[in-house]
Amino acid sequence: MSLSPQSTASIESPWSADEKTLVYECPTCGEETLRWVTEDVTLQDGKIAALLEHLACSSCGEKCFDVAAMKRIEGIRGKQPRRRSTIHVTASVKHA
Numbered sequence: 001m002s003l004s005p006q007s008t009a010s011i012e013s014p015w016s017a018d019e020k021t022l023v024y025e026c027p028t029c030g031e032e033t034l035r036w037v038t039e040d041v042t043l044q045d046g047k048i049a050a051l052l053e054h055l056a057c058s059s060c061g062e063k064c065f066d067v068a069a070m071k072r073i074e075g076i077r078g079k080q081p082r083r084r085s086t087i088h089v090t091a092s093v094k095h096a
């Protein structure tokens with residue numbers, strides 16, 4: 001069995017460093033208390049994304065994830081498949 005290497009490094013956040021220093025309006029509560037934080041995030045299935053950079057609202061607790069954060073979450077979830085195996089065996093060519 002061989003797993004294809006994952007190029008997670010190619011996924012970059014669309015947010016610039018400057019944008020991450022600003023405070024945004026929370027889409028949930030409307031307060032301007034949504035800001036970038038880097039902290040451990042407990043996912044819905046109980047797994048922990050350590051030091052995940054994401055937008056968090058200090059007013060209502062809403063969390064927002066950009067594509068880079070989502071990619072990390074997908075990677076964390078993918079490490080421990082609990083349901084049926086969904087690994088695709090592609091082109092298992094055997095050389096004689």
Ligand SMILES: [Zn+2]
Pocket residue numbers: 026027028029030031057058059060061062
């Ligand atoms: Zn909020």
